[in-house]
Amino acid sequence: MPGSVARLYGARMGAHGHGHGVGAGTDRRWLGAALGLIVTFMVGEFVVGLLAGSLALISDSAHMLTDAASLVLALVAIRLAARPARGGYTYGLLRAEILSAQANGITLLLLAVWFVYEGVERLLSPPEVAGLPVLVTALVGIVVNLAATWCISRADRSSLNVEGAFQHILNDLFAFVATAVAGLAVLLTGFDRADAIAALVVAALMVKAGWGLVRESGRIFLEAxxxxxxxxxxxxxxxxxxxxxxxxxxxxxxxxxxxxxxxxxxxxxxxxxxxxxxxxxxxxxxxxxxxxxxxxxxxxxxxxxxxxxxxxxxxxxxxxxxxxxxxxxxxxxxxxx
Missing domain, CATH: 3.30.70.1350 (Cation efflux protein, cytoplasmic domain)
Structure with a gap:
C-alpha cells in the first residue's frame, strides 16, 4: 500500500436518505394531520381567549402558533433534506431541520418572556375572567392535543425538528391541564389570579422546550x-x-x-x-x-x-x-x- 492513502468510508444512507425508520412520505402525512388539528383549534382558542379575557388561553394559543410553525418547518425540512447533495452543498440541505429547530426554540423563549411580564402584571392587578369558557376550551384542547401527540408519535422522532414538535405539543397538553384547573378555580371560587398563574405555568413550559431546542441545535451547529x-x-x-x-x-x-x-x-x-x-x-x-x-x-x-x-x-x-x-x-x- 502507498505511504499516504486516504480512505473514504462514505455515507451509507440507503434508499431512505436520512436514515429514518419511517418513510418521509409517511412523516409528512402524520405531521400534516397534526398541523390541521393544531391550526383549527389554535384559531378557536385565540377567539375564545379574547372574548373571555383569559391570558392563559391567549398565551397558549400563541404557544400553539409556535407548535404549528415547528410542524410547518419540519415539513419543509423533510422536503429539503430529501434533495440530493450537489454543487456547494456537499451534505445537501440536511441541516435545514436544525435551522428551523433553533428558530422555533428562540421564538419560544421570546414568547415566554412576554407572557411572564403579562402574567406578573395580571397577578398584581387581575382582570375579570370568564371561568366557564376557559374550562370548556381547555378540556377541548386536552382532547385535540392528545390526538395531535398521537399523530406525531407515529412519525420518525429521530429528527430534532419532529421531536421538538412532539415535545411542544406534549407540553401544550400539560398546559391545558393547568388552564382547565385555572378555569375551574375561577368558575367555583372567583379567584381570577388563577388564570395568570396558569399563564406563568405555560411560560415555564415554553422556556423548558425552547431552551432544549436551542441547546441541542447549538451543539450540532458547533459540531460538538x-x-x-x-x-x-x-x-x-x-x-x-x-x-x-x-x-x-x-x-x-x-x-x-x-x-x-x-x-x-x-x-x-x-x-x-x-x-x-x-x-x-x-x-x-x-x-x-x-x-x-x-x-x-x-x-x-x-x-x-x-x-x-x-x-x-x-x-x-x-x-x-x-x-x-x-x-x-x-x-x-x-x-x-
Missing amino acids: APRGVDPDALGTRLAGLAGVAEVHDLHVWEITSGRPALSAHVLVRPEADCHEVQKAIEAVLRGEHGLEHTTLQVDHCEDGADGAARPADGADHCVDPHGPVHLPGPVEEQRAP
Missing part, C-alpha cells in the same frame, strides 16, 4: 460530539487496536440530528497491514458507536528522532493538527499535538 460519544475515550480505544501507532485529528460531530460522522488520521506500524487495520477500526466505529459515515486517512509510519511516529514518506502529520494525539497505552501517556 454526539451525546454518549466521548472523543477522548474513542481515540484511546482506536489507538489500542493492533497495528495502530497513533490517532490524531480525530473529529466526531453530527451532520444533522441522528446522523453522526467521524474523521481521523491514523498512523499504522510499518509491519501492519493498513487494509486490515482500517477494517478493524471501521468495525469498532460501526459496532460500538453506530458511526457509519466516516473518513479515515491511514498512513504507514516510522519512528522519528524524537521517538514520535512519523509517516513513512517523511511528511508531517498535518499542517495544523487539532486536538490531542492518542497513543497506545494508558491515558496519562497521551500527548498534545
Whole structure:
C-alpha cells in the first residue's frame, strides 16, 4: 500500500436518505394531520381567549402558533433534506431541520418572556375572567392535543425538528391541564389570579422546550460530539487496536440530528497491514458507536528522532493538527499535538 492513502468510508444512507425508520412520505402525512388539528383549534382558542379575557388561553394559543410553525418547518425540512447533495452543498440541505429547530426554540423563549411580564402584571392587578369558557376550551384542547401527540408519535422522532414538535405539543397538553384547573378555580371560587398563574405555568413550559431546542441545535451547529460519544475515550480505544501507532485529528460531530460522522488520521506500524487495520477500526466505529459515515486517512509510519511516529514518506502529520494525539497505552501517556 502507498505511504499516504486516504480512505473514504462514505455515507451509507440507503434508499431512505436520512436514515429514518419511517418513510418521509409517511412523516409528512402524520405531521400534516397534526398541523390541521393544531391550526383549527389554535384559531378557536385565540377567539375564545379574547372574548373571555383569559391570558392563559391567549398565551397558549400563541404557544400553539409556535407548535404549528415547528410542524410547518419540519415539513419543509423533510422536503429539503430529501434533495440530493450537489454543487456547494456537499451534505445537501440536511441541516435545514436544525435551522428551523433553533428558530422555533428562540421564538419560544421570546414568547415566554412576554407572557411572564403579562402574567406578573395580571397577578398584581387581575382582570375579570370568564371561568366557564376557559374550562370548556381547555378540556377541548386536552382532547385535540392528545390526538395531535398521537399523530406525531407515529412519525420518525429521530429528527430534532419532529421531536421538538412532539415535545411542544406534549407540553401544550400539560398546559391545558393547568388552564382547565385555572378555569375551574375561577368558575367555583372567583379567584381570577388563577388564570395568570396558569399563564406563568405555560411560560415555564415554553422556556423548558425552547431552551432544549436551542441547546441541542447549538451543539450540532458547533459540531460538538454526539451525546454518549466521548472523543477522548474513542481515540484511546482506536489507538489500542493492533497495528495502530497513533490517532490524531480525530473529529466526531453530527451532520444533522441522528446522523453522526467521524474523521481521523491514523498512523499504522510499518509491519501492519493498513487494509486490515482500517477494517478493524471501521468495525469498532460501526459496532460500538453506530458511526457509519466516516473518513479515515491511514498512513504507514516510522519512528522519528524524537521517538514520535512519523509517516513513512517523511511528511508531517498535518499542517495544523487539532486536538490531542492518542497513543497506545494508558491515558496519562497521551500527548498534545
